[in-house]
Amino acid sequence: MYIKLKQIGSIKTPYTDHAPYQPVDDEKDNFRIIVNNEYFEGLLHLEDFIYIYVIYYIDRLKKEISMHVSPPWTNREMVGIFASRAPNRPNSIGISIVKIKKIIKNEIVISGIDVFNDTPLLDIKPYIKELDSKKDANYGWIDGLEGDTDHLLLHIRGIPHGY
Ligand SMILES: C[S@@+](CC[C@H](N)C(=O)[O-])C[C@H]1O[C@@H](n2cnc3c(N)ncnc32)[C@H](O)[C@@H]1O
Secondary structure: OOOOOOOOEEEEOOOOOOOOOOOOOOOOOOEEEEEOHHHHHHHOOHHHOOEEEEEEEOOOOOOOOOOEEOOOOOOOOOEEHHHOOOOOOOOOEEEEEEEEEEEEOOEEEEOOOOOOOOEEEEEEEEOOOOOOOOOOOOOHHHHHOOOOHHHHHHHHHOOOOOO
């Protein structure tokens, strides 16, 4: 079965062909979501939330889709595509949690997001306290990697560090 999806807007970022592996919350540049006018009314009360899930189509894949991937921040660790957040997956759908800074008409000004400029927007959903935060969540296979988890998390986020 093939499923058709509608592009409901686009994501504006300063990244042309390189982006962080995950959103960098305190990135100072300009990040915005433009929602197509026909969906504008769907933003009613979205500003009541601090965080949102942004769901998008990863439209400019550079690599073939493969069932095993090696995330670039690991030392050649191989994991299944579904145990990773790699973009080259059977359905190139990405999800990022970002902060709403302000909403002006059909434009949502957000904190940093890990996508190229003009990435097609598929959906927006509110991130809800407690409901979306599981207290017993773990690090999965990341826990088995060499190095301490805080250090690895910097690598996952692509944040430069001095050690
Ligand atoms: C590792 S993925 C993670 C995406 C999302 N946070 C997730 O977990 O689904 C982020 C990477 O996707 C790539 N990327 C971002 N936007 C893209 C686009 N429109 N087309 C192709 N690749 C893209 C960039 O290389 C970026 O570093």
